[in-house]
Amino acid sequence: MKLIINGDEQIFDHPVATIAQLLEQLAVPVARTAIELNGAVVEQHQIETTALQDADHIEIVSFVGGG
Amino acid sequence: MQTTLKSFHSLEVAELKELVIAGRKFTSRLFVGTGKYPSPDILRQSLAASGTEMVTVALRRVSLTEPDPTIAAIDFDKYLVMPNTSGAKDAEEALRLARLARTASGLDWIKLEVTPDPVYLLPDPAETLKAAEVLVKEGFIVLPYIHADPTLARRLEDIGCAAIMPLGSPIGSARGIKTEEFLRIIIEQASIPVVIDAGIGMPSHAAQAIELGADAVLVNTAIAVAVDPVLMAEAFCLAVQAAEKALLSGPIEQQTRATASSPLTEFLE
Numbered sequence: 001m002k003l004i005i006n007g008d009e010q011i012f013d014h015p016v017a018t019i020a021q022l023l024e025q026l027a028v029p030v031a032r033t034a035i036e037l038n039g040a041v042v043e044q045h046q047i048e049t050t051a052l053q054d055a056d057h058i059e060i061v062s063f064v065g066g067g
Numbered sequence: 068m069q070t071t072l073k074s075f076h077s078l079e080v081a082e083l084k085e086l087v088i089a090g091r092k093f094t095s096r097l098f099v100g101t102g103k104y105p106s107p108d109i110l111r112q113s114l115a116a117s118g119t120e121m122v123t124v125a126l127r128r129v130s131l132t133e134p135d136p137t138i139a140a141i142d143f144d145k146y147l148v149m150p151n152t153s154g155a156k157d158a159e160e161a162l163r164l165a166r167l168a169r170t171a172s173g174l175d176w177i178k179l180e181v182t183p184d185p186v187y188l189l190p191d192p193a194e195t196l197k198a199a200e201v202l203v204k205e206g207f208i209v210l211p212y213i214h215a216d217p218t219l220a221r222r223l224e225d226i227g228c229a230a231i232m233p234l235g236s237p238i239g240s241a242r243g244i245k246t247e248e249f250l251r252i253i254i255e256q257a258s259i260p261v262v263i264d265a266g267i268g269m270p271s272h273a274a275q276a277i278e279l280g281a282d283a284v285l286v287n288t289a290i291a292v293a294v295d296p297v298l299m300a301e302a303f304c305l306a307v308q309a310a311e312k313a314l315l316s317g318p319i320e321q322q323t324r325a326t327a328s329s330p331l332t333e334f335l336e
Contacts, residue, residue: 032172033129062171064135065138066102
């Protein structure tokens with residue numbers, strides 16, 4: 001399965017069914033993380049249920065220090 | 068910030084207007100940015116030393132190889148953590164960042180900054196106003212970073228922004244309050260809190276802003292990049308408190324001529 005994550009193409013041996021599963025595989029915590037799937041914001045409560053398709057574009061963003 | 072006279076122990080003393088933004092009360096008038104600290108631990112200690120109740124953060128792509136440890140140093144229960152839209156070059160990018168920030172923070176607070184100019188990082192007034200209108204309608208608590216422009220400040224207040232954040236001088240420049248005359252007008256006209264945002268380099272600049280009547284100041288680089296950020300954070304805390312006490316004490320008026328502080332009699336008269 002191919003996914004474009006933060007601009008980089010990544011190949012997964014097994015299908016990744018949901019965004020929650022993807023975050024788990026990438027060791028990214030769900031809390032204080034924001035997700036865009038193909039340009040649309042995925043709300044926190046939708047992370048568990050939002051399904052992924054081959055060639056989806058996913059942005060994973062979180063907080064960093066800033067002024 | 069308005070000061071009102073109040074009779075107290077037969078003295079006429081001023082009373083500072085409480086700082087309330089979107090219904091939330093702040094006892095500290097020092098807001099602190101979290102960028103550029105040498106380590107997460109120094110950031111944590113600096114925030115504690117500053118006495119702040121409000122900190123700002125930015126939003127970026129997660130590094131899958133090197134996670135940023137900074138955010139773990141911030142106690143989200145202790146501080147109100149307000150994301151900014153830094154990096155936005157136009158209204159559309161700011162809206163995208165704000166919506167993502169809201170899902171990550173679970174809060175409606177957003178520091179709106181639209182800075183297409185990479186040299187001076189000056190805010191784009193037209194794009195800022197455009198983005199603010201949409202964000203207010205979407206239920207955000209919007210605090211826009213603007214030039215010290217009284218007309219724009221009014222427009223942003225009229226459309227429902229929660230506070231305005233005019234600059235003292237360019238971001239991170241440490242040049243202090245160079246926009247004083249226009250900040251005075253903004254403070255005089257505003258019914259929402261005025262937070263002086265950028266360019267504050269020394270505690271004296273922060274004190275000057277509060278003495279002018281600003282409701283709060285936001286400081287980042289001056290603390291984070293000091294050799295001893297924790298000590299500088301404390302210095303800023305004291306400077307803001309000194310200015311508040313000065314306003315409460317009923318400061319004297321400026322005069323063009325001298326007024327003797329010693330008795331005006333001839334020596335040995």
